[in-house]
Amino acid sequence: MDATERIQAASNFLLQSPPGEINDVLNDVRNIISDDDLLQEGVLPALREYNLAQFMTVDVPGTEHQSIVSEAARISSSESGSEERFLDPRSKTSFVFDHLSLEASDPQTVEPSSESEPFRLALETSTLTYLSAHFHDGVASVFSTQETPNRFVIQVVANKYNPTNYWAGRWRSEYFVDLNENKVSGKILVNIHYYEQGNVQLATTHEISLALPPAVVTSSPSSSASKIIALIGDEEGKYQISLNDTYQEMGEKTFKGLRRALPMTRQKIDWDKVLGYKLGAELSSSKGVFGNS
Amino acid sequence: MADLVDSMLDLMRRLPPTRTEENVAALIGICPDYADDLLGSVDQPLQLRTDRATGREYLACDYNRDGESYRSPWSNEYDPPLDDGTVPTPKLRKLEITANEAFDTYREMYYEGGVSSVYLWDLDDGGFAGVVLLKKIMTPMSPYEPSGSWDSIHVFETAERGRQAHYKLTSTIMLQLVTRRGSERDGAEGDRKHDKKDSEGWKREGEVSLSGSMTRQTEQDWPLQDxxxxxxxxxxxxxEMEIKMRNLLQEVYFGKTRDIVYDLRSVDDLEKARRQRELQKELVGFIKR
Structure with a gap:
């Protein structure tokens, strides 16, 4: 493999990292590639891609809260060559993000669009209430989109890392609220890694879309936003409960169908008999051969 | 460079089990010199092959491979054919034939389908070693029916000590379960415990995948007659090991991973619970006063 292919392979490994294990994967990859100079330059795009896709959380300088680093948080800049910046709409701060150390720096105040800010703020308030009601360690960000007015992005992420007990988990949800088309669409992604003497992973995807009832859209921003979040929260709760049904179905249909707990006889196998039957069958078949001759 | 292999194994323990084959191939591409170490220590899903002589299916893995060819336990032939392929001594081959028949019965009784294969090989110190392989696949008949696969790899070594034999067994089970869900299915099954009025407007499409592998070891002595x-x-x-591991898999797949989901998100309102606790504290303080 040449250098480009090695970086390609290393990047591919990094993008598959389970929740909270990117540093462990990076350590393994460093040892395997054993060329730090090549790696340092080469894997930055993969780290950036991973952070954006996984809704990496960051402490926002000068605030007491965290915000989400994602494609929606990226500030598209017209100047080429300028450093990439991300937005925390809650504190109206933009910052530069280091994809390796996961730290934010160079905070700057950003003036929100006066047109979309009232509804964005209403959505944010409802989202944060919902977040603290249903997530143990959740972070949420609500963005208005620069290109399309009346279109908002809600992102939620909750992480739990427990390396001492060999497990980690991540819940991500993302919703596009479109008031031009009166529609909400989004997805819930759950990833769980359990790795005590093994490697077991749960990966779920759940895509949803909903046409908003007229009553929801025509209310005041705060009432409309809280109704939208109530609909989303309801759907997420239902999804979480429906996972139980899926588990039950997998346990009863698939798992049992693959291998029984015990044979039909409800007893373990009598191995002497198994061998005896086989030998007996062999003997009688050879008797048959002798009898016919 | 023993730690290089350690890093590779650590990596394989973290990356998604559904992509094991692709990732092993990539690692071999990066470090071709370590191909044998890696293929010998990372368990990969068993490949189904058909014995050309008997038409019967058998399982291929690193243990019945010689170069690019795989030996069938039914005909003892390599495919593609090899003139000088490694085969067990006649005495061990006889035992291998009987073992294949016995574990075929075991397979039918526990798996009611699937394929089994047993391979034995002589060890330099006079003993022998072997691998018992079992595989079953469930293919869905319709898009929303669950699918899955089970691969068992039991590697053992034995040393005879007079009328006793000592066994070292390493067992790995790879299990994959996938279920797809969608609005279509919800409709087809009528009221699937959903509040119809609420969920009417939602369109849903999703997949739940549980996949992985677990490994356990044991050493035991057993009497030896012949x-x-x-x-x-x-x-x-x-x-015994498969019964134990099946329980373990059930616990981890359906218990542990579910619990972690509930550690991330709570169905019940946490704020309500917090307020309740506050109220309780207040009451306790009130009574104490």
Whole structure:
């Protein structure tokens, strides 16, 4: 493999990292590639891609809260060559993000669009209430989109890392609220890694879309936003409960169908008999051969 | 560079089990010199092959491979054919034939389908080693029916000590379960416990995938009457191990991963619970006063 292919392979490994294990994967990859100079330059795009896709959380300088680093948080800049910046709409701060150390720096105040800010703020308030009601360690960000007015992005992420007990988990949800088309669409992604003497992973995807009832859209921003979040929260709760049904179905249909707990006889196998039957069958078949001759 | 192999194994323990084959191939591409170490220590899903002589299916893995060819346990032939392919000594081959028959019965009784294969090989110190392989795949008949696969790899080594034999068994089970869900299915099954009025407007499409592998080891001594005792002894050990591991898999797949989801998100309102606790504290303080 040449250098480009090695970086390609290393990047591919990094993008598959389970929740909270990117540093462990990076350590393994460093040892395997054993060329730090090549790696340092080469894997930055993969780290950036991973952070954006996984809704990496960051402490926002000068605030007491965290915000989400994602494609929606990226500030598209017209100047080429300028450093990439991300937005925390809650504190109206933009910052530069280091994809390796996961730290934010160079905070700057950003003036929100006066047109979309009232509804964005209403959505944010409802989202944060919902977040603290249903997530143990959740972070949420609500963005208005620069290109399309009346279109908002809600992102939620909750992480739990427990390396001492060999497990980690991540819940991500993302919703596009479109008031031009009166529609909400989004997805819930759950990833769980359990790795005590093994490697077991749960990966779920759940895509949803909903046409908003007229009553929801025509209310005041705060009432409309809280109704939208109530609909989303309801759907997420239902999804979480429906996972139980899926588990039950997998346990009863698939798992049992693959291998029984015990044979039909409800007893373990009598191995002497198994061998005896086989030998007996062999003997009688050879008797048959002798009898016919 | 033993730690290089350690790093590779650590990496394989973290990356998604559904992509094991692709990732092993990439690692071999990066470090071709370590191909044998890696193929010998990372368990990969078993490949189904058909014996050309008997038409019967068998399982291929690193243990019945010689170069690019795989040996069938039914005909003892390599495919593609090899003139000088490694085969067990006639005595061990006889035991291998009986072991294949015995574990085929075991497979039918526990798996009610699937494929099994047993391979034995002589060890330099006079003993022998072997691998018992079992695989079953469930293919869905319709898009929303669950699918899955089970791969068992039991590697053992035995040393005879007079009328006793010592066994070392390493067992790996790879299990994959996938279920797809969608609005279509919800509609088809009528009121699937959903509040119809609420969920009417939602369109849903999703997939739940549980996949992985677990490995366990054991060492045991068993009495030895004749060479066929090796089959009853390893049979009992493997049966016991699969029962134990099946329970473990059930616990981790359906218990642990579910609990972690609930550690991330709570169905019940946490704020309500917090307020309740506050109220309780207040009451306790009030009574104490």
């Amino acid at each position: 060479s066929s005792s090796h089959i009853t002894n390893t049979g009992k050990m493997i049966e």
